[in-house]
Amino acid sequence: MTIDNFTPAPSCMDALEPSMLSVAQALQQIKAQLAPITDSEKVPIRQALGRVLAETIVSSINIPAYTNSAMDGYAIHSADLPQTGSQTLNVVGTAMAGQPYTLKVERGQCVRIMTGAVMPTGTDTILIQERVQRDGELIHFLAGERAGQNVRHIGEDIRQGQTVLNIGKQILPSELGLLASLGIAEIAVKRYLRVAFFSTGDELRSIGESLELGQIYDSNRYTLYGMLQRLGVEILDMGVIKDDKEALTHAFTTAATIADVVITSGGVSVGEADFTKDILLNLGQIQFWKIAMKPGRPLAFGRIQNAAFFGLPGNPVAVMVTFYQFVQPALQYLMGMPEKTPITIKARSLVALKKKAGRAEFPRGLLSLDSNGEWTVTTTGQQGSGILSSMSVGNCFILLSVEQGNVNCGEWLTVQPFDGMA
Numbered sequence: 251m252t253i254d255n256f257t258p259a260p261s262c263m264d265a266l267e268p269s270m271l272s273v274a275q276a277l278q279q280i281k282a283q284l285a286p287i288t289d290s291e292k293v294p295i296r297q298a299l300g301r302v303l304a305e306t307i308v309s310s311i312n313i314p315a316y317t318n319s320a321m322d323g324y325a326i327h328s329a330d331l332p333q334t335g336s337q338t339l340n341v342v343g344t345a346m347a348g349q350p351y352t353l354k355v356e357r358g359q360c361v362r363i364m365t366g367a368v369m370p371t372g373t374d375t376i377l378i379q380e381r382v383q384r385d386g387e388l389i390h391f392l393a394g395e396r397a398g399q400n401v402r403h404i405g406e407d408i409r410q411g412q413t414v415l416n417i418g419k420q421i422l423p424s425e426l427g428l429l430a431s432l433g434i435a436e437i438a439v440k441r442y443l444r445v446a447f448f449s450t451g452d453e454l455r456s457i458g459e460s461l462e463l464g465q466i467y468d469s470n471r472y473t474l475y476g477m478l479q480r481l482g483v484e485i486l487d488m489g490v491i492k493d494d495k496e497a498l499t500h501a502f503t504t505a506a507t508i509a510d511v512v513i514t515s516g517g518v519s520v521g522e523a524d525f526t527k528d529i530l531l532n533l534g535q536i537q538f539w540k541i542a543m544k545p546g547r548p549l550a551f552g553r554i555q556n557a558a559f560f561g562l563p564g565n566p567v568a569v570m571v572t573f574y575q576f577v578q579p580a581l582q583y584l585m586g587m588p589e590k591t592p593i594t595i596k597a598r599s600l601v602a603l604k605k606k607a608g609r610a611e612f613p614r615g616l617l618s619l620d621s622n623g624e625w626t627v628t629t630t631g632q633q634g635s636g637i638l639s640s641m642s643v644g645n646c647f648i649l650l651s652v653e654q655g656n657v658n659c660g661e662w663l664t665v666q667p668f669d670g671m672a
Contacts, residue, residue, distance in 0.1 A: 270547070273541060273652075276549070283553065284580060286440075286583060290304035293436060302585045302586050304439050304586070309414050309432050311408075317404050318366050318401075321376055323400065327374060330357060332392075339358060345363040345364065345369075369401060415429075417586070444510045445581065446512050451490070451492075451516045454468040455468065455490075482585075483581060483585070498529055502530070506533070510557060510584065512554055534552055536552035538551055542652060546571050548561075549562060566641075578671070595667065599659060599663050601628050602658055608652060610650060613650065614633065614644035614648070616644055647666040647668075648663055
């Protein structure tokens with residue numbers, strides 16, 4: 251063969267290859283192949299933080315359970331509010347939270363009341379203490395107060411029989427307090443989604459081992475561990491697997507036996523030692539293994555036995571980008587959570603960016619507010635998929651669509667903040 255009739259193979263440097271899926275197409279195919287887990291267990295609410303509800307929570311009580319004061323002050327009848335001038339009322343008692351005033355309050359009378367205390371019979375309005383002048387057992391106040399003010403009514407927050415939380419809701423600190431306010435001690439949650447992961451590559455070494463020429467420390471398992479930990483799944487770290495077909499076959503088989511999802515980093519490109527694709531063709535099936543994106547083009551998705559499989563690229567930034575864009579929404583769907591729309595912001599670019607149409611790109615950016623209160627964004631600098639520091643320095647992805655070409659300085663762009671991703 252001469253160079254004249256040599257045709258280069260498709261490369262990750264290419265902007266577009268006809269067989270590659272778009273990001274949206276890949277997400278659709280992933281979801282079509284998945285089904286949320288259905289197994290559940292009962293746990294005390296303090297152990298439910300981060301878990302996903304497997305039942306609908308319906309309130310058996312009203313909250314508040316009784317009409318009460320929203321402020322410290324004086325409980326009065328609104329008929330005693332003056333239209334003009336001032337008013338004087340006689341203080342006949344005190345109502346504390348947990349210690350109600352039990353007698354009826356007549357016209358011309360009032361009760362000293364604390365926040366959360368039951369509204370005494372005959373009263374419907376609270377005068378806050380700062381608006382009242384106390385003189386012994388008398389209070390004086392001016393016109394201008396509103397009937398019914400500063401009162402929390404029975405069932406104002408939650409009504410008896412009301413659906414409070416739906417199946418699929420992830421339990422956060424606010425939900426723990428809400429459940430406790432309803433008197434609920436334990437709830438049914440989805441079982442933990444089991445995720446096994448490992449890195450592949452002869453060049454990888456674990457922390458604590460010495461490095462020889464051509465060797466690097468495995469960082470991908472640590473970023474994967476952190477991202478998985480924040481999602482609230484059961485994590486099965488299988489370590490580093492060498493570029494050996496027998497060892498990789500055993501690892502894949504074992505992982506598919508113990509987990510719902512198998513994630514690998516490395517081994518899905520076109521190198522001679524990248525065995526993942528061949529092994530998966532023997533053990534399961536591959537739905538796709540190329541995405542029209544940068545970084546993250548060599549992304550594999552398929553199944554091994556009953557487990558879903560994600561083969562992420564080996565470069566550290568590509569691992570994080572593909573995890574956030576594909577793996578995280580897939581895991582949340584498997585966990586039974588409703589689909590989330592990623593949080594995005596429009597920001598004005600402070601730099602010009604080079605971009606070829608034909609693939610989506612995810613540069614790492616620095617999002618900030620300028621002196622005019624306008625969102626602006628610049629890149630973190632070099633954008634190579636091996637520059638992991640860009641994920642630490644940056645605070646957002648700059649989302650450049652397939653159709654987007656070069657970006658001019660001052661152009662408005664869509665960015666996806668890292669905060670809120672998990």
